[in-house]
Amino acid sequence: MEGCGDFIKWLGPDVSIKILMCLEDPSDVVRVCAVSSSWRQFVIANGLSKQLCLRMFPETSSVGHVIGVNNMIEPIDVRPDNSLEWEFLERDHRVYAFLARGLTSFVRKDCASEAIRASSTDNYPKESIQNTLEPSDRVEQRPSYWSSKGESEPTVPEMLLYKLTSNLCVITEIHVKPFQAYFQFGFPIYSAKAVRFRLGHPKCPVDLESYGRDESASAQEFTGGKFVWTYVSPEFPMAQENHLQKFTLPEPALCIGGILQIELSGRVQKQEMDGLYYICVSHVQVVGRPLLPAFDVEILDPSGKCTLKYYQDVDDCLHSTKSSEGETSSPSRFRFFTTSIRGWEQMIMNTLFGAGAVVVNDDDSDDEFPA
Known part of the structure; x- marks a missing residue:
């Protein structure tokens, strides 16, 4: 040497x-x-x-x-x-x-640990956002899904709010499965037209604690001053298909604060019995790398x-x-x-x-x- x-x-x-x-x-x-x-x-x-x-x-x-x-x-x-x-x-x-x-x-497919709240719920608790954490369309012989309230205007969006497994996660993909109503005539699929994702944290921890689980909340509460969104994804088109649709972020996104918001835009399916538009989600899966303990x-x-x-x-x-x-x-x-x-x-x-x-x-x- x-x-x-x-x-x-x-x-x-x-x-x-x-x-x-x-x-x-x-x-x-x-x-x-x-x-x-x-x-x-x-x-x-x-x-x-x-x-x-x-x-x-x-x-x-x-x-x-x-x-x-x-x-x-x-x-x-x-x-x-x-x-x-x-x-x-x-x-x-x-x-x-x-x-x-x-x-x-390492990468996990279960980075969503808790369903916090939906912007609306049609029949609570039967059609609660909590059902979206279940991978199956049926649980104990009953349909498992979240449903929004019906709207006459198809452009009304919906928001879903989740807590991640760690206060700091790197998210690479988010999977969403629209629900197919197998108990309705024609087996309609209540998907959205598009989806967008936000990552961040509540401005004050008490804001999150004060949220009642599955109680309806306006879109203003989700997009207004209660949260700091450190990442906003581009809008992805959603197919009217009953399978786990994978949305890969352009680059891995770091979520500081452990909160994920899913914005569902555009309604494509009317319910025959009332003529209103609904969005229904069967399962949500978050893929990423949570912070070590x-x-x-x-x-x-x-x-x-x-x-x-x-x-x-x-x-x-x-x-x-x-x-x-x-x-x-x-x-x-x-x-x-x-x-x-x-x-x-x-x-x-x-x-x-x-x-x-x-x-x-x-x-x-x-x-x-x-x-």
Whole structure:
């Protein structure tokens, strides 16, 4: 190795940053840190993990602070003479590396955890929005679907509101299945003409808590001042067909706040008995990558600024218990391996080379993903 030089020293910081920012996988940034102490210092000092995370998910720019929850260190202004400067830089590096890695490691098809409210419901609770979380058109020999109220004007839209499994999720697809009324003459399908999706959070948590489940609400309440929508999709055409229609977002969208709104525009089917237009949905499925349990997001103010919280001792937070077979289990159905003495970087490196994994015990998926 005699005569070999360190390209970071040879090229200088500006060119070196441009080269390293060509990396597309957060795991590669971790590998760079493992090359030498000088490379590790360079990556941390220039915030390359954070830059990569922001490039992959621009919506994370609203994360105003990064807090290590265990020590509750509050962010402060970083100055050259500040003895805590390196500690903060290391913390940001660790958190954003984990964040980028956690958001890109696995995909779930059940990112919608709760149906909150519909803009209207025809027969509550029989035709409740809660039914849209059921994958089948029938539950216990009864039809399972949500139905809007009837309208004489086919242009009246409807809104469906859902809570996601995590306060921070990367959403790639949303699937919607219109309902076919198999108990009506002609088996009509009550689809919408088009669909649009919004991701965001309530301006105040109490606004969401005050929403009565399945009570009718005007479109104004859904699109007005109660929510901050950080992402709005283009409008997708919906077919009048009774199958799970897949709507792929142009780019993966980061939802900060864990709220999904589905806007259904245009009515195509009249009900024969009353001559009114309805929209009916049998099932909604949200595909994406929720944040790992080691993280959480707290909204700071109505503008959308938020705090990213990183729980270093995630095993303690999950209260894992030993099963009779000697394996570790937990109420949230995650299994974690213990961090080695070198800490978070060694844990990721072990995972990359097969020494550790986190398994999601999901009925529909056998995916494994690193912590």
